[in-house]
Amino acid sequence: MEVLWTVPLLLLIPLLMWTSSTFVFYFKKCFYVAYMMCLALLAIPLCVLKSGGRDVENMRIIRSLVRHVKYFLGLRFEVSGWEHLQTEGPYVIISNHQSSLDVLGLMEILPDRCTMIAKKELVYAGTVGLVCWLGGIVFINRKKTSDAKSVMTDAAKTMLDEQIRLWVFPEGTRNQRGDLLPFKKGAFHLAVQAQVPVIPIVFSSYSNFYLRKEKQFNSGNSSGLCSCFNVFLCVRRSSHAEVLSLLRRHQIEDPPKDRHEGDDVRRHHIPLRQILQRDALGLLEHLQLRNPEQRADAALNTNH
Numbered sequence: 454m455e456v457l458w459t460v461p462l463l464l465l466i467p468l469l470m471w472t473s474s475t476f477v478f479y480f481k482k483c484f485y486v487a488y489m490m491c492l493a494l495l496a497i498p499l500c501v502l503k504s505g506g507r508d509v510e511n512m513r514i515i516r517s518l519v520r521h522v523k524y525f526l527g528l529r530f531e532v533s534g535w536e537h538l539q540t541e542g543p544y545v546i547i548s549n550h551q552s553s554l555d556v557l558g559l560m561e562i563l564p565d566r567c568t569m570i571a572k573k574e575l576v577y578a579g580t581v582g583l584v585c586w587l588g589g590i591v592f593i594n595r596k597k598t599s600d601a602k603s604v605m606t607d608a609a610k611t612m613l614d615e616q617i618r619l620w621v622f623p624e625g626t627r628n629q630r631g632d633l634l635p636f637k638k639g640a641f642h643l644a645v646q647a648q649v650p651v652i653p654i655v656f657s658s659y660s661n662f663y664l665r666k667e668k669q670f671n672s673g674n675s676s677g678l679c680s681c682f683n684v685f686l687c688v689r690r691s692s693h694a695e696v697l698s699l700l701r702r703h704q705i706e707d708p709p710k711d712r713h714e715g716d717d718v719r720r721h722h723i724p725l726r727q728i729l730q731r732d733a734l735g736l737l738e739h740l741q742l743r744n745p746e747q748r749a750d751a752a753l754n755t756n757h
C-alpha cells in the first residue's frame with residue numbers, strides 16, 4: 454500500500470528539480486545542512502578519540518570529512534597562491550564571506566593548526582555546533598563588543614602559546630552584494646597583539662551559480678556545457694599601495710601604543726601597517742571576481 458504513494462513521490466522530486474529552480478535551491482540547501490549535520494555526527498567520536506576533547510588538531514579530521522561535499526553541490530575550487538600559506542608559525546587569515554558555502558572553500562585550503570572565529574550562535578547548531586567546539590573554534594558574542602574583544606585578546610595569547618592560526622571573516626557577517634562591508638577591527642587587533650602576519654584570502658563571487666535572495670543554486674552554466682562551477686580561491690601577496698588603500702578604505706589604524714602597555718602577549722611592538730606590508734595584504738574587493746577572464750588576469754597578477 455505504501456508503495457502506491459512512495460513511487461509518485463519519488464518521481465515528483467526529479468520532476469520538480471527539472472522544472473523549478475526555487476525547488477533546486479531549497480533541495481540543495483537542505484541537503485547541504487542535513488549532510489553536514491551527518492558528517493558532524495561522524496566527526497564527533499573521531500575527534501573525541503583523537504584528542505579527548507576540544508583541540509585545534511581535530512580540524513584535520515573535520516577538513517578531511519568535509520572535502521568531498523563540493524562534488525554533491527557541483528562546485529570545484531581553483532586555488533592560486535598556496536605558497537603564501539606555507540608561512541611558518543601562527544598567522545591571521547582574513548577573507549570575504551558570502552555564504553555558509555564558504556566552509557567548503559575554507560576546508561579546501563585550511564592549513565594545519567588553523568581554526569576560526571565564529572558567532573556564538575553557531576555553537577547551538579546541533580552536531581555541527583559541537584564539532585565547531587571540538588575543532589577549537591573561538592566563539593564571540595557580536596552583541597557584546599567588550600566580551601568579544603576580551604575573547605579575542607585571549608585568542609591572541611593562545612595563538613602564540615599553542616602556535617595556532619586563526620581564520621577571521623572581518624566583514625563580521627555574510628555579504629553577497631559583490632563588494633566588501635566595512636571591516637570589523639578584531640582581526641587586525643589580533644595580528645598586532647600577537648605580532649603575527651595577516652594573510653588575505655579571496656573567494657571569487659558566487660553570483661554566477663548561487664544567489665540567496667533570488668533563490669538560485671545552479672549546477673550547470675547557462676550554455677549547459679559545464680556540470681559544475683569553479684570558485685576561485687586566491688591567497689594574496691600585494692603591493693605597498695594596495696595595503697595602504699585597503700587600510701584607508703576600511704578606516705583601520707594602528708591601535709595606540711599605550712592601549713597594550715604591560716600586555717605580556719607582546720615583547721615589542723611592530724605596527725599593523727608594517728605587519729601587513731611585510732606579510733601581504735590583498736585588495737580584496739579588487740578580487741571579487743565575476744568572470745573567467747578576470748580570473749585569469751588575477752592569477753597572473755598574483756604570481757609576482
Ligand SMILES: CCCCCCCCCCCCCC(=O)SCCNC(=O)CCNC(=O)[C@H](O)C(C)(C)COP(=O)(O)OP(=O)(O)OC[C@H]1O[C@@H](n2cnc3c(N)ncnc32)[C@H](O)[C@@H]1OP(=O)(O)O
Binds near residue numbers: 594
Ligand atoms: C562536519 C561539519 C563541519 C563544520 C565546520 C564548520 C566550520 C565553521 C566555520 C565558521 C564560520 C563562521 C563565520 C562567522 O561566524 S562570521 C561572524 C563572526 N565573526 C566576526 O564577527 C568577525 C570578527 N569580529 C570582530 O573582529 C569585531 O571587531 C568585534 C566583534 C571584536 C567587535 O565588533 P564591533 O561591531 O564592536 O566593531 P569594531 O570592529 O568597529 O570594534 C569596535 C571598537 O573595538 C575595538 N576593538 C575591536 N576588537 C578589538 C580587540 N581585539 N582588542 C582591542 N580593541 C578592539 C575597535 O578598534 C573599535 O574601537 P575604535 O578603533 O573605534 O576606537
Ligand SMILES: CCCCCCCC/C=C\CCCCCCCC(=O)OC[C@@H](O)COP(=O)(O)O
Binds near residue numbers: 490554572574625
Ligand atoms: C543559530 C543558528 C546558527 C546557524 C546554524 C546553521 C546550521 C548549519 C548547519 C550546517 C551547515 C554547514 C556549516 C555551516 C557553517 C555556518 C557558518 C556560517 O556561515 O555562519 C554564518 C555566520 O558566518 C555569519 O552569520 P550572519 O550572516 O551574520 O547570520
